[in-house]
Amino acid sequence: MKPKIAFFDFTSCEGCQLTVVDSLQTNVGLLDMVEIVQFREAMTEKGTDYQIAFVEGSCTRESDEDRLRAIREQADVVVALGACAHLGGINAIRNIYSIDEVRDEVYGDKGEWYETYQPRPIDAVIAVDAVIPGCPIDRDEFIAVVTQVLQGREPRIPDHPVCIECKLNETVCMYLRGEICLGPISRAGCGAICPKYGFGCVGCRGMISNPNLESMEEVLEQYGRTLEEARAKMSMFLTYQTLEEGES
Amino acid sequence: MQPAKILPKSAFPGWIDFLKRSYTVVGPKAMHGQTVFGEIETADDLTLEYNQSVIPPKKYLVPQREVLIEYKLDGTEVEAKFNEEATVVFGVHTCDLHAIKLLDLIFSKGFTDQHYAAHRDNTIIIGYECLTTCGPESFCRSMGTASAPESAYDLHIIDMGSDYFIQIGTERGEALFTGYDGVFTATEPDYARMNGTLSDKWQRFPYRLDVDVTEIPDLLAESYHSDHWQELADICLACGMCTQVCPTCYCFDIRDEVDVTLSVGKRVRSWDSCQIDSFALVAGGHNFRETRAARQRHRFMRKGKYQFDATGMVGCVGCGRCATACLVDITPIKTFNELYRRQQQQPEEVEA
Ligand code: SF4
Ligand code: SF4
Ligand code: SF4
Ligand code: SF4
Ligand code: SF4
Numbered sequence: 001m002k003p004k005i006a007f008f009d010f011t012s013c014e015g016c017q018l019t020v021v022d023s024l025q026t027n028v029g030l031l032d033m034v035e036i037v038q039f040r041e042a043m044t045e046k047g048t049d050y051q052i053a054f055v056e057g058s059c060t061r062e063s064d065e066d067r068l069r070a071i072r073e074q075a076d077v078v079v080a081l082g083a084c085a086h087l088g089g090i091n092a093i094r095n096i097y098s099i100d101e102v103r104d105e106v107y108g109d110k111g112e113w114y115e116t117y118q119p120r121p122i123d124a125v126i127a128v129d130a131v132i133p134g135c136p137i138d139r140d141e142f143i144a145v146v147t148q149v150l151q152g153r154e155p156r157i158p159d160h161p162v163c164i165e166c167k168l169n170e171t172v173c174m175y176l177r178g179e180i181c182l183g184p185i186s187r188a189g190c191g192a193i194c195p196k197y198g199f200g201c202v203g204c205r206g207m208i209s210n211p212n213l214e215s216m217e218e219v220l221e222q223y224g225r226t227l228e229e230a231r232a233k234m235s236m237f238l239t240y241q242t243l244e245e246g247e248s
Numbered sequence: 249m250q251p252a253k254i255l256p257k258s259a260f261p262g263w264i265d266f267l268k269r270s271y272t273v274v275g276p277k278a279m280h281g282q283t284v285f286g287e288i289e290t291a292d293d294l295t296l297e298y299n300q301s302v303i304p305p306k307k308y309l310v311p312q313r314e315v316l317i318e319y320k321l322d323g324t325e326v327e328a329k330f331n332e333e334a335t336v337v338f339g340v341h342t343c344d345l346h347a348i349k350l351l352d353l354i355f356s357k358g359f360t361d362q363h364y365a366a367h368r369d370n371t372i373i374i375g376y377e378c379l380t381t382c383g384p385e386s387f388c389r390s391m392g393t394a395s396a397p398e399s400a401y402d403l404h405i406i407d408m409g410s411d412y413f414i415q416i417g418t419e420r421g422e423a424l425f426t427g428y429d430g431v432f433t434a435t436e437p438d439y440a441r442m443n444g445t446l447s448d449k450w451q452r453f454p455y456r457l458d459v460d461v462t463e464i465p466d467l468l469a470e471s472y473h474s475d476h477w478q479e480l481a482d483i484c485l486a487c488g489m490c491t492q493v494c495p496t497c498y499c500f501d502i503r504d505e506v507d508v509t510l511s512v513g514k515r516v517r518s519w520d521s522c523q524i525d526s527f528a529l530v531a532g533g534h535n536f537r538e539t540r541a542a543r544q545r546h547r548f549m550r551k552g553k554y555q556f557d558a559t560g561m562v563g564c565v566g567c568g569r570c571a572t573a574c575l576v577d578i579t580p581i582k583t584f585n586e587l588y589r590r591q592q593q594q595p596e597e598v599e600a
Contacts, residue, residue: 029509147508160524163487167573168312168519170284170302175575184485184575210525212540215483219575 003150006038006050007081008071010057010064011091011119015136016082017041017056023139030143033150050074052149054132056081058091060119072126077149080121080128081142083135083204088240090135091119095239120240130155133205134190135237141189158189159208162201166192174200175223182233184219185211202236250416252434252442257411259430261291266428267336271372274308275338276301288338296339296407299382300569304344304495305337309351309367313518316363316502320512330366336424339376340401343386343393343565347495348373349400353559354498363517372420375404379445380452385568387456387581393565394453395446406442413442456566456581459588464562468552471587472545480583481540483576488521490570490578491547496555496563499527522546548583 007017021042024030037047053075059068072078083089094102095118103111122128132138132145132155145155162183166173174181174195181200183192187208194201220230234242255263267273268289276283276298283298285305319326340348355364375396381388388394396404402421406413413434416422425431434442459467491497501520506513520527523544528537537543555563564580571579 027508029507033509143508144505147506147510150508150510151506159526160521161485161487163485163489163575164492164521164524167489167492168303170279170282172280172282173575184487208525210486212483212485215485215576218483219485222575 002033002035003052004035004037004047004050005052005054006036006047006071006075007041007054008038008056008067009040010055010068010085010122011060012057012082012084014041014056016084016132019136019139020054020081020142023142026139027143030146034146048074052077052079054079054081055085055122055128058084058088058119059122059125060091061115061117063115065125068122068125077129078122078126079130079132079145079149080123081132082137083133083206083237085122086131086133087206087237088119088121088124089204089237092121092240092243093235095119095243096235131157133157133187135204138190158187159210160188161208161211162186162188162190162192162195162205164188165190166195168192169196171195175219175225178223180220180225180229180233182230185213185216200233202233204237207238207241250419250422252416252438253414253425254432254434254438255412255414255430256432260412262430263425263428264288264291264294264338267424271334271336273336273338274305285337294339296376298339300341300386300567300572302569302573303493304347304567304569305340305373306344306347306351306495306498308335308337308371309348309364310498310500310519311367313516314363315514316517317515318512319515321506321510328362330363331370332366334370334372336372336374338374339405340373341376341378341382341567342396343378343388343391343567344495345373345375345400345404346391346393346397346561346565347567349397350496350555350559350561350563350565351498352400353561354555357558372402372424373400374421375401375417377404377406377446377449379407379449381454383568383572385571385579385581387566387568389450389453389566390455390457391461391562391564391566394449406445408438408441408445413438413445457588458585461562464584465553465556467584467587467591468549470591472549474545474587474590476583476586476590477541477545477548480544480578484523484540484544484578485576486523486525486540486543487575488523489573489575491521491523492519493569493573495565495567495569496551497521522550544578548580551580552584 037050053071080086084091107114132142148155165188166183169192179200181195182203183201185207186201186203187205189205217227273288274285275288275294277286277293278295283295283301285301288294315329317326317328355361401417404415499520499522500517502517504513504515529535537546551564
């Protein structure tokens with residue numbers, strides 16, 4: 001029997017789901033291997049007897065938690081799909097403000113009508129078995145992770161800095177171009193695509209598990225950049241993690 | 249040894265065009281202020297006066313990613329894949345020639361690595377004599393790698409101003425002139441000019457190590473318990489750039505990539521780095537080189553001692569690439585000199 005898989009979206013731009021649809025076009029064989037029972041982005045049916053759940057988006061309100069728990073209850077394997085689900089990501093930028101300020105700013109005097117709280121990654125609510133990082137996800141990595149899950153293996157996501165891939169591309173380091181780059185503390189796997197096209201890495205795949213932050217600070221100083229500038233870069237995807245750090 | 253050739257510079261572009269008819273030709277090219285090895289169309293694409301390329305030409309012998317075998321998951325088919333592309337690698341610096349010599353030794357030790365051998369068989373190496381040192385991080389003079397080694401090249405080019413003096417290393421190197429008539433056999437006066445060019449060059453190559461290259465293996469052995477490894481670890485980002493750019497690093501990872509229908513797969517070899525956290529991670533989640541200090545030590549032990557023990561050649565050729573790449577300025581010059589300074593200070597504390 002083919003495993004049944006389902007896709008769920010929470011607060012997100014749906015770019016990762018679009019990438020999934022995109023990757024299916026070049027990997028149609030996947031459709032022979034699994035049965036997709038729920039995928040709002042691509043179909044109307046809503047089957048609930050899935051074994052593998054892909055969750056896109058961050059959790060941004062209490063009612064999301066119930067939905068996430070129901071998914072966890074049903075699925076044998078839960079995979080976080082993309083930076084919003086993995087990190088809180090862009091949605092969590094607003095966490096530097098209080099929830100009342102955010103309500104005021106967005107909904108004005110109707111603030112009370114809407115349910116919302118501080119955005120968080122899904123693993124702040126439920127246990128997650130695997131992560132496909134990135135904003136958006138990489139289509140090849142998506143296929144590779146699905147394949148490994150189908151094989152019953154634990155998916156392998158790199159846990160070393162982006163710099164290694166950047167050097168393989170023989171890209172001129174952003175620091176030598178007078179720019180900031182979070183590559184030395186960010187998770188590789190994207191092929192260092194941002195520096196390749198002239199942008200410093202903003203860490204959309206999250207930080208590596210063992211970053212040398214003190215040394216990163218020295219690199220900034222040595223190249224005439226400030227910690228504030230680096231923090232600004234980190235706020236794009238890593239606000240949730242940075243605030244957690246600050247509290248603990 | 250065949251007599252050397254003289255190629256007038258005016259004939260050089262024509263010779264490249266001639267080679268292009270039979271081979272893929274790669275060589276040093278300028279890119280955004282750096283030099284990278286890449287495919288060339290005409291002699292104009294080449295930058296022969298270059299400082300170190302970012303990634304060494306070893307990428308043509310040990311590709312960053314290489315399919316070793318392809319198979320069906322039901323076991324009915326397994327096919328080994330070997331490189332078949334005839335390539336001429338042009339303009340390899342002398343230190344990189346030494347590095348290729350080392351790779352030849354490593355990959356033929358015990359069981360010959362057939363994939364490496366296939367690349368080596370199909371790749372013609374044309375060396376290019378360095379006449380000035382590459383930059384402040386290069387210490388080829390100290391490592392004894394500023395002259396071309398006797399093996400490793402098929403042809404070796406020495407720039408003599410208006411023409412090139414071309415040493416013949418192998419028959420297949422010499423065959424690159426078969427059917428090309430713009431080249432001459434070197435005469436006595438050419439050899440004299442060539443020797444003059446080579447003896448003049450040394451004034452432009454400073455020694456940069458305080459320790460003699462022959463003492464490096466012992467120095468490393470005695471430094472195994474040095475505090476210096478922890479000092480390096482404090483600033484190291486574990487980014488792995490130093491190993492990716494090193495011409496003598498050859499560590500690889502092998503993974504199976506299975507297609508999504510679980511019917512066919514490839515076994516892929518790709519470059520690994522001893523500096524990243526997961527390098528020494530083995531089954532069961534054990535990591536026998538978990539700390540950055542252990543990994544920095546391992547890296548320098550390999551360069552200075554382990555490869556020497558295994559092959560008789562010191563594992564660093566002094567190119568300086570790792571130092572140029574490192575954002576926190578961990579360099580072999582500073583490291584070897586610092587270990588030496590500490591050894592000299594405490595000569596009696598050498599028991600390892
Ligand atoms: S991770 Fe990026 S692409 Fe994916 S849903 Fe979130 S914002 Fe969109
Ligand atoms: S550009 Fe960024 S990722 Fe690339 S080497 Fe420099 S710091 Fe590392
Ligand atoms: S370079 Fe950084 S920001 Fe860009 S895709 Fe890679 S991890 Fe994301
Ligand atoms: S260790 Fe550094 S200097 Fe030595 S060969 Fe490797 S890259 Fe060159
Ligand atoms: S390049 Fe420098 S910081 Fe990166 S792993 Fe090597 S020594 Fe450490």
